[in-house]
Amino acid sequence: MRRRDFITLLSGAAAWPLAARAQQPAxxxxxxxxxxxxxxxxxxxxxxxxxxxxxxxxEGHNVAIEYRWAEGHNDRLPALxxxxxxxxxxxxxxxxxxxxxxxAKAATTAIPIVFGVAVDPVAVGLVASLARPGxxxxxxxxxxxxxxxxxxxxxxxxxxxATAVALLVNPTSSTLAKTSTRDAQAAARTLGLELRxxxxxxxxxxxxxxxxxxxxxxxxxxxxxxxxxxxHLEQLAALALRHAVPAFYQFREFAGAGGxxxxxxxxxxxxxxxxxxxxxxxxxxxxAELPVQQSAKVELIINMKTATALGLTVPPALLVRADxxxx
Numbered sequence: 001m002r003r004r005d006f007i008t009l010l011s012g013a014a015a016w017p018l019a020a021r022a023q024q025p026a027x028x029x030x031x032x033x034x035x036x037x038x039x040x041x042x043x044x045x046x047x048x049x050x051x052x053x054x055x056x057x058x059e060g061h062n063v064a065i066e067y068r069w070a071e072g073h074n075d076r077l078p079a080l081x082x083x084x085x086x087x088x089x090x091x092x093x094x095x096x097x098x099x100x101x102x103x104a105k106a107a108t109t110a111i112p113i114v115f116g117v118a119v120d121p122v123a124v125g126l127v128a129s130l131a132r133p134g135x136x137x138x139x140x141x142x143x144x145x146x147x148x149x150x151x152x153x154x155x156x157x158x159x160x161x162a163t164a165v166a167l168l169v170n171p172t173s174s175t176l177a178k179t180s181t182r183d184a185q186a187a188a189r190t191l192g193l194e195l196r197x198x199x200x201x202x203x204x205x206x207x208x209x210x211x212x213x214x215x216x217x218x219x220x221x222x223x224x225x226x227x228x229x230x231x232h233l234e235q236l237a238a239l240a241l242r243h244a245v246p247a248f249y250q251f252r253e254f255a256g257a258g259g260x261x262x263x264x265x266x267x268x269x270x271x272x273x274x275x276x277x278x279x280x281x282x283x284x285x286x287x288a289e290l291p292v293q294q295s296a297k298v299e300l301i302i303n304m305k306t307a308t309a310l311g312l313t314v315p316p317a318l319l320v321r322a323d324x325x326x327x
Contacts, residue, residue, distance in 0.1 A: 031084035035097035035227030051275020072231030142265035162219020
């Protein structure tokens with residue numbers, strides 16, 4: 001073989017790995033749209049990645065994830081959803097926010113979307129049915145919105161002589177606010193209670209909310225599910241304790257931060273299920289054919305230190321039903 005031919009052969013062989021790499025398909029990308037901030041949902045993100053790994057999808061290895069965070073500002077969600085759509089991600093995952101799901105649905109009918117919501121996804125138009133979603137969305141539902149009436153009942157059980165109860169909603173989350181108000185009003189009416197609806201969509205509103213509760217005391221405060229409230233969970237717990245307001249929210253972290261009680265679904269598992277569905281879609285399954293999963297698990301957490309600080313006696317029947325009592 002002539003020297004020139006040998007060098008040409010070696011040059012061609014050296015180029016083969018580069019050509020092979022160039023022909024490999026691009027790594028699929030999950031667009032993760034969070035309504036809160038990443039530090040608040042760190043443990044849930046681990047659960048989401050765990051769900052992905054159960055379908056053999058590992059971030060940084062065979063799938064990439066682009067994160068977008070609204071930091072508790074629902075008005076940012078449409079632009080963030082549109083940004084992920086413009087980047088042509090493979091699937092959009094938003095396992096913790098109804099407004100995020102609605103924003104993503106409005107942004108695309110082509111890219112698969114995996115949601116985690118606390119509302120009836122059929123009632124708000126996310127899917128055609130739970131068994132056969134029928135479009136580009138599927139996901140998981142929790143009981144956090146559906147148990148708002150139960151929170152009213154539990155608060156009444158704790159404060160049986162109270163004649164009124166307050167409900168805090170975020171008016172910028174119209175779907176959650178309307179549904180929470182309607183359901184809480186029905187529960188209050190059944191119990192013979194007056195329901196006072198308070199509004200907050202910015203941190204500045206919190207002072208007015210608790211000033212109102214001091215001026216017109218109620219038996220307690222039920223905080224409606226909302227990503228904005230999730231982002232200020234510890235602040236709300238501290239304000240409730242400072243103003244001696246028995247307060248009730250959906251997440252264990254609220255009771256852990258000094259709130260009186262929490263009652264809601266296992267949101268961490270919702271993230272894991274969303275991760276599983278995202279991974280299955282990456283493998284080729286269609287969201288239209290993946291039934292919406294329904295999480296029925298709920299937990300009641302009572303902070304006895306806060307109850308003592310508020311001068312409350314928790315009925316034994318309520319303590320027995322608690323999944324956890326913080327001493």
